[in-house]
Amino acid sequence: MGSPSGLPPDPDDPDRERRERDTEPIPRYRDDDPPPGYGPERGERSSYPDDAGYPVDGPPYPDDARSGRTWVRDPEAEYQPPVFSDDELAGLRADAAGSAPRRVLPLEDEPSSLVARYLFPTERYRGEWKRHWIHLTTPILIGVAATFVLGYLSGALANRNIGPLTTIAVLLWFAVMGWVAWKVADWWYDRFILTNKRVMVVNGIITRKVAMMPLARVTDMKYEQTPTGRALNYGTFVLESAGQDQALREIKNLPNPNELYLRVVEEMYEPQAVEARLGKEADEAKADDGA
Known part of the structure; x- marks a missing residue:
């Protein structure tokens, strides 16, 4: 290939090979066999206006120049769902030989009443999880410390016959324990939810907060575990999205990360495999119930 100036290429040019490689035409896909669901052309050939291989008035599938055939989608062809063998599903099953049992499974076949109200009818429920009990460490420690400190203080004040201060100490203890109970209830209603469409976090007792992110928009996902998290089996999930503003990014203290x-x-990445496995497990459960 000549240079842009019309001069012959310099054999000692170090960038010559790279430039020639970058300017090579992109080959179009060719195959003598039609793809699944496609058949020989019926009617006139579709026109292809450029080298990209995409038609103007036909399906976006290039013709085969070697055989002179054009493949178009067969309207009589029915969609065939993928079929997975038992060997392919063996690694996904809980009783796979030589593998550890899967610990994260849907807690119930159906979502709880707390979660069901936030799912639309065509959405497929995959599971819901409460945060790890480590999430309650701070309020529980505060409640225990308040019990010892205020208990000792109220006893000392009662021995000195200081009634008003003793009453204040007891009321303060009730307030602290009420706050601890509130935190425990908030932990109970805090759920991480997974469906085939999105991930959600629902929390709050009086003021409900629902944060969600579509799975299609998740560009990166990771989880982090501290040494304590590895010992107690919990971690923090970090979700990255294509958008700058997102309602759900960091989810702390999730179990079995x-x-x-x-x-x-x-x-x-493998939603069809999930459907196949869950369908097989449902069939086996029905067979066991019938037996």
């Missing part, structure tokens, strides 16, 4: 990470990634 490795298994939960695999569950979310599987739902993102």
Whole structure:
């Protein structure tokens, strides 16, 4: 290939090979066999206006120049869902030989009443999880410390016959324990939810907060575990999205982070395998009930 100036190429030019490689035409896809669901052309050939291989008045599938055939989608062809063998599903099953059991499974076949109100009818429920009990460490420690400190203080004040201060100490203890109970209830209603469409976090007792992110918009996902998290099996999930503003980014203190990470990634990249496995498990459960 000559240079832009019309002069012959310099054999000692170090960038010659790179320039020639970058200017090579992109080959179009060719195949003598039609793809699934496609058949021989019926009617006139579609026109292809450029080298990209995409037609103006036909399906976006290039013709085969070697055989002179054009493949178009067969309107009589029915969609065939992928079929997975038992060997392919063996690694995903809980009783797979030589593998650890999957610890993260849907807690129930159906979502709880707390979660069901936030799911639309065509959405497929995959599971819901409460945060790890480590999430309650701070309020529980405060409640225990308040019990000892205020208990000792109220006893000392009662021995000195200081009634008003004793009453204040007791009321303060009730206030602290009420706050601890509130935190426990808030933890109970705090759920991380996974469906085939999105991930959600629902929390709050009086003021409900619902944050969600579509799985299609998740560009990166990771989880972090401190040494304590590895010992007690909890971690923090970090979700990155294509948008700058997102309602759901960091989710702290989720249980079984490795298994939960695999569950979310599987739902993102292998949704058909999830459907196949869950359908097989449902069939086996029905067979066991019938037996």
